[in-house]
Amino acid sequence: MKLEDIRKILVLGAGTMGLRIGLQAALSGYDVTIYDIDDRAFAAAHKIQPAILKHLEKIGKISHEQGLEALARIRFTTDAADAAKDADLVSESVFEDLNVKKEVWTKFGKLCPAKTIFTTNTSYMLPSWFAAETGRPERFCAFHFHDVFQAVVVDIMPHAGTDPWIVDLLMELGKKLEQVPVVVHKENSGYITNAMLVALVGAAGALLTGGVASYEDIDKSWKYNFGMNGPFEILDKVGLDTAWHITKTLPDAKSKKFADLLKTYVDAGKLGVKTKQGFYTY
Ligand SMILES: NC(=O)c1ccc[n+]([C@@H]2O[C@H](COP(=O)([O-])OP(=O)(O)OC[C@H]3O[C@@H](n4cnc5c(N)ncnc54)[C@H](O)[C@@H]3O)[C@@H](O)[C@H]2O)c1
Incomplete structure (x- = not known):
């Protein structure tokens, strides 16, 4: 399979990442299907995608027409069989939960044609943890985006059973999607950037839950230096x-304490920017 053979991209999950990956793929000329089990996710995507396009237009990156054309190339569906039937490549962005990932890959492994290449956008899991569920581990690789429009690195991380040509193809696709591809030679939780980020965020969480400083002052200490x-x-x-x-x-006691604090925000529906309330109000 060559780059030109990829025409249709199926994105699994219409949340924060799925809607962005789908939008960039459409801007790069692909026909995009975005699948989610919960059609409420589509309402948010219908608001956020035009807002991103408006911003890109304002900074002169795209024309108004290019934005409209991209939106016209995206379809949303909750019908898994219909979404899978002619996909050339799947980019999975469902919840960061191993059972959910396994369930989704078991389903799409059966529904997609044999030609389809499978990629996961997992943040911290390793592709080998659910490669078997795809039914085609040799065509499966992590292809991990950051923010897509502002932070433009895409990590390509094969597992031991990934065919090497998949890595080369994803390098080309990453560039076509206007990202900066980097290859992670051996499986590493958090790839490159996130491995560094988890250390920062973990230290910040321990400072907060240890009562050393407020989250505002911890942020200021990083931001203004x-x-x-x-x-x-x-x-x-x-x-x-x-x-x-x-x-x-994460196994250590400080991370467990911080996870407990994060859970209080999650239980209160304060999920951050996407719900307009997290540590800060948006
Ligand atoms: N948020 C980030 O900054 C970021 C960055 C890089 C990678 N990631 C990774 O991308 C993935 C998605 O993260 P997100 O922030 O977009 O999450 P999100 O919560 O915003 O969206 C996840 C979406 O998956 C859908 N979903 C859940 N179960 C499903 C299923 N069985 N079938 C289909 N859809 C299902 C949900 O309805 C939801 O719309 C995670 O693995 C995450 O670790 C996140």
């Missing part, structure tokens, strides 16, 4: 539910 978003601003953007799913899997 290094000119970057503070760790709690980053978490609000990532989504506190996603952050909780990741943190609760």
Whole structure:
């Protein structure tokens, strides 16, 4: 399979990442199907995608017509069989939960044609944890985006059974999707950036739950020294539910304490930027 053979991209999950990956794929000329089990996710995507396009137009990256054409190339569905039937490549962005990932890949492994290449956008899991469920581990690889439009690195991380040509193809596809592809040579939780980020966020969480400083002052300490978003601003953007799913899997006591704090936000429906309330109000 060559880059030109990829025409139809199926995105699984219409949340924070799925709607962005789908939009970029459509801007790059692909026919995109976005599948979710919960059609309420589509309402948010219908608001956020035009807002992203408006911004891209404002900064001169795309024309109004290019934005409209991209939207016209995207369809949304809750019909799994219909979504899968002619996909050339699948990009999976469902919840960061191993059982959910296994369930989704078992389903789409059976529904997709043999030609389809499978990729996961998991943040911290390893592709080998659910490669068998895809039914085609040799065509399965992690293809992990960051923010898609602002943070443009895409990590390509094969597992031991991934065919090497898949890595080469994803390198080309990453560039076509206007990302900067990097290859992670051996499976590593958190790839490259997130492996560094988890150390920062973990330290910030321990400072907060240890009563050392407020989240505002922890953020200021990072932001005004290094000119970057503070760790709690980053978490609000990532989504506190996603952050909780990741943190609760870490084995140490400080991470467990921080995961408990994140859970109180999740239970209160305060998931960060996407619900307009997390550590901060948006
Ligand atoms: N948020 C980030 O900044 C970020 C960055 C890179 C990677 N990721 C990873 O991307 C994935 C998605 O994260 P997100 O932030 O977009 O999550 P999200 O919660 O915003 O969206 C997840 C979507 O998956 C859907 N879903 C759940 N179960 C499903 C199923 N069985 N079938 C189909 N759809 C299902 C949900 O309805 C929801 O719309 C996770 O693995 C996460 O770790 C997140």
